[in-house]
Amino acid sequence: xxxxxxxxxxxxxxxxxxxxxxxxxxxxxxxxxxxxxxxxxxxxxxxxxxxxxxxxxxxxxxxxxxxxxxxxxxxxxxxxxxxxxxxxxxxxxxxxxxxxxxxxxxxxxxxxxxxxxxxxxxxxxxxxxxxxxxxxxxxxxxxxxxxxxxxxxxxxxxxxxxxxxxxxxxxxxxxxxxxxxxxxxxxxxxxxxxxxxxxxxxxxxxxxxxxx
Amino acid sequence: xxxxxxxxxxxxxxxxxxxxxxxxxxxxxxxxxxxxxxxxxxxxxxxxxxxxxxxxxxxxxxxxxxxxxxxxxxxxxxxxxxxxxxxxxxxxxxxxxxxxxxxxxxxxxxxxxxxxxxxxxxxxxxxxxxxxxxxxxxxxxxxxxxxxxxxxxxxxxxxxxxxxxxxxxxxxxxxxxxxxxxxxxxxxxxxxxxxxxxxxxxxxxxxxxxxx
Amino acid sequence: xxxxxxxxxxxxxxxxxxxxxxxxxxxxxxxxxxxxxxxxxxxxxxxxxxxxxxxxxxxxxxxxxxxxxxxxxxxxxxxxxxxxxxxxxxxxxxxxxxxxxxxxxxxxxxxxxxxxxxxxxxxxxxxxxxxxxxxxxxxxxxxxxxxxxxxxxxxxxxxxxxxxxxxxxxxxxxxxxxxxxxxxxxxxxxxxxxxxxxxxxxxxxxxxxxxx
Amino acid sequence: xxxxxxxxxxxxxxxxxxxxxxxxxxxxxxxxxxxxxxxxxxxxxxxxxxxxxxxxxxxxxxxxxxxxxxxxxxxxxxxxxxxxxxxxxxxxxxxxxxxxxxxxxxxxxxxxxxxxxxxxxxxxxxxxxxxxxxxxxxxxxxxxxxxxxxxxxxxxxxxxxxxxxxxxxxxxxxxxxxxxxxxxxxxxxxxxxxxxxxxxxxxxxxxxxxxx
Numbered sequence: 004x005x006x007x008x009x010x011x012x013x014x015x016x017x018x019x020x021x022x023x024x025x026x027x028x029x030x031x032x033x034x035x036x037x038x039x040x041x042x043x044x045x046x047x048x049x050x051x052x053x054x055x056x057x058x059x060x061x062x063x064x065x066x067x068x069x070x071x072x073x074x075x076x077x078x079x080x081x082x083x084x085x086x087x088x089x090x091x092x093x094x095x096x097x098x099x100x101x102x103x104x105x106x107x108x109x110x111x112x113x114x115x116x117x118x119x120x121x122x123x124x125x126x127x128x129x130x131x132x133x134x135x136x137x138x139x140x141x142x143x144x145x146x147x148x149x150x151x152x153x154x155x156x157x158x159x160x161x162x163x164x165x166x167x168x169x170x171x172x173x174x175x176x177x178x179x180x181x182x183x184x185x186x187x188x189x190x191x192x193x194x195x196x197x198x199x200x201x202x203x204x205x206x207x208x209x210x211x212x213x214x215x
Numbered sequence: 216x217x218x219x220x221x222x223x224x225x226x227x228x229x230x231x232x233x234x235x236x237x238x239x240x241x242x243x244x245x246x247x248x249x250x251x252x253x254x255x256x257x258x259x260x261x262x263x264x265x266x267x268x269x270x271x272x273x274x275x276x277x278x279x280x281x282x283x284x285x286x287x288x289x290x291x292x293x294x295x296x297x298x299x300x301x302x303x304x305x306x307x308x309x310x311x312x313x314x315x316x317x318x319x320x321x322x323x324x325x326x327x328x329x330x331x332x333x334x335x336x337x338x339x340x341x342x343x344x345x346x347x348x349x350x351x352x353x354x355x356x357x358x359x360x361x362x363x364x365x366x367x368x369x370x371x372x373x374x375x376x377x378x379x380x381x382x383x384x385x386x387x388x389x390x391x392x393x394x395x396x397x398x399x400x401x402x403x404x405x406x407x408x409x410x411x412x413x414x415x416x417x418x419x420x421x422x423x424x425x426x427x
Numbered sequence: 428x429x430x431x432x433x434x435x436x437x438x439x440x441x442x443x444x445x446x447x448x449x450x451x452x453x454x455x456x457x458x459x460x461x462x463x464x465x466x467x468x469x470x471x472x473x474x475x476x477x478x479x480x481x482x483x484x485x486x487x488x489x490x491x492x493x494x495x496x497x498x499x500x501x502x503x504x505x506x507x508x509x510x511x512x513x514x515x516x517x518x519x520x521x522x523x524x525x526x527x528x529x530x531x532x533x534x535x536x537x538x539x540x541x542x543x544x545x546x547x548x549x550x551x552x553x554x555x556x557x558x559x560x561x562x563x564x565x566x567x568x569x570x571x572x573x574x575x576x577x578x579x580x581x582x583x584x585x586x587x588x589x590x591x592x593x594x595x596x597x598x599x600x601x602x603x604x605x606x607x608x609x610x611x612x613x614x615x616x617x618x619x620x621x622x623x624x625x626x627x628x629x630x631x632x633x634x635x636x637x638x639x
Numbered sequence: 640x641x642x643x644x645x646x647x648x649x650x651x652x653x654x655x656x657x658x659x660x661x662x663x664x665x666x667x668x669x670x671x672x673x674x675x676x677x678x679x680x681x682x683x684x685x686x687x688x689x690x691x692x693x694x695x696x697x698x699x700x701x702x703x704x705x706x707x708x709x710x711x712x713x714x715x716x717x718x719x720x721x722x723x724x725x726x727x728x729x730x731x732x733x734x735x736x737x738x739x740x741x742x743x744x745x746x747x748x749x750x751x752x753x754x755x756x757x758x759x760x761x762x763x764x765x766x767x768x769x770x771x772x773x774x775x776x777x778x779x780x781x782x783x784x785x786x787x788x789x790x791x792x793x794x795x796x797x798x799x800x801x802x803x804x805x806x807x808x809x810x811x812x813x814x815x816x817x818x819x820x821x822x823x824x825x826x827x828x829x830x831x832x833x834x835x836x837x838x839x840x841x842x843x844x845x846x847x848x849x850x851x
Contacts, residue, residue: 028338028405029338029399029406031341053398102337102338104406107410108413108417111414112417124743125667125738125782125808126664126665129665133784146337147347148345148346172336173337186689187689190666191665194664198740198743200417201740201741202747203421203424204416205747205840207420207423207424208840209748211843211846212839212842212846241611241612241614243615267444314549316622316625319548319622320622320625324629324630324633358549358559359559360557360558360559360560361559382549384547412629415629415636416628416629418636419636422636449660452829453762453826453827453830454826455761455830477819477822477823526830528833528837529837535838535841536838536841570761572771596761597761598761624841627844627845627848628841630848631848635847
């Protein structure tokens, strides 16, 4: 099996799994996986498709500028440039962009601070931090409608290899050296976001009840 | 394959997918898809069925007044007139009506204002708005038990081609030029509603915690 | 196909569907379906089983006193007497008892009032009420550990054919003339409970935010 | 079928079911099942795998010290020592460790008290308590990064055969005499945690609304 076919299968597996969780509501989200580094070629999801469905045109091969390699009937995702940025500035092999309710709410309530910080959570180990009471921060960047401007805002955090960046009210972009690592980071982030919101709620509720 | 059979398959696919999300609790909800425009004929879900199950009588063909075309053992959904209104006053090819907890809560808390407005959310692009900080409003109409009266309240928003209207404590009706577009709008609305409720909660919780 | 086999299939279908929703956590819950009225015989789930799994001993046939008809390796659910009460005092053909987080919370917060009342909700139509702004109340009875005592507390509401009764911190029991009707009532209740909790939350959050 | 193969199938079934609920986000969690008691041998999940996927190396056989029995390409879970503690100090036949949002939030908000107590909940019967208004407490221990230290903190509660222990911000460990019993306890705990959080929320919301 050629490397392209292998990568298509890997990306199709992730797409199916994340679609089953409803992480691509309203055709949002896009996924990419690197096929070769020199010159850069990666597979990216086609623009504006229902990711619950499987077709022969779910993905297309693009180059370092996000332009299609070879003929195709579909257009690359409008946000392909973000994936170019990631493969151009890091050793990432896979990058995933999804919208969930929890990641959008976290991006909004901590958006002014430019980051959300997690501490003492076991799931932080997914980011490769194993110390007791380790801290991990996920940057939050503004949601520029202009994609090159958005890509430029993402760039410094890719160079720091943060693994995940929230775009305010525009979901999360996570990456890793391969599909397994990228999905692990994405899941750990979602768990931490849901936890953070549920903890805020429990604390506020206990406070209201106790000060009755 | 005849156009009717194609449309039945499209509608059955959407029914299966939305049923798996539990968007038809207690036999609520109804779906329709246009088969031809002149004279109008569309498929609509049969009344009072468990939409988790697949049968040979899940849909029936009706005309512009919502009357069955040809013989059938089933009755059209009690709310077929709403779909007539949509196909009669717009270029819609598919219309979907579902109840979710989030859409009913949003319809109640913003019901007196007659609308809910979303701004700066990436998912607004599902409505075809691509500007930075674009706004989108979804009208909320009263839940008249009299279906012709309800259809009349819906009519002006169909003519404006709003894409989605909330009926207070009675779910949402969304439409688009085809099944793909109608489902995209429906999913984007559900995401925005869940987001709005989760954001209200996070903001209120933070306020309680910070003013301790 | 004999009537017993038909009923086993109907009950197995419901069990599978409700299990997929995690409505039988920790082996809780039990289901029953009437096979014949004179003398009463009904199928009931075997005691203490994991309802996610399908086996040849998921159900057994019992008589009007809840005793097994014929030989079997399994015991009827400890709460079989509640189902006896339902078939003995109404025309029900199917009765379902499940625990969900929402039904237990509703049973606790409104337990002292002995009922929860819903008004103006479209889903009330599942109870056969079609007027505008119709009201529907679901009784809440105490959770007597003694099952005959619990059955006696349930009896008057079965005679009124309320369709559904909450047992405080012990789930809901819903019934209908057949499997379809019982499941419809059960789903409508769950939707209304989730709605009620989500509405309370949205209202409280808006109040906190607005009085800042 | 040998006992090892039988146990592999049992553990694979549980892994598949819990993975479908997203209880292993970010490769978190680990599962074990006893194969023989003298000398102790048990199967445990391999370290750092995506538990949504099925492979031939999902589990490996280890001894009383958590060392692999025979050759293998995979490493035992980093937390294998906790399972050693459980099989060494109780008659458990299966032990399950998972992270959920609800169990982590409960472990944090009641962490200082060292336990969470449930009373009058029907689901307590899953712990073998059948009296009316029975109480059940689940201990909460600190999340020591040092696994032998964590195992030592767990030990006294295994000797009391508590059935389940929360590790602060590090999920829950539940056990039982076999796979069925361990999963029953795990599900009952998750239900009780979700209930507790939802009840706190409903109570706080009612209080805010009523004191308006």
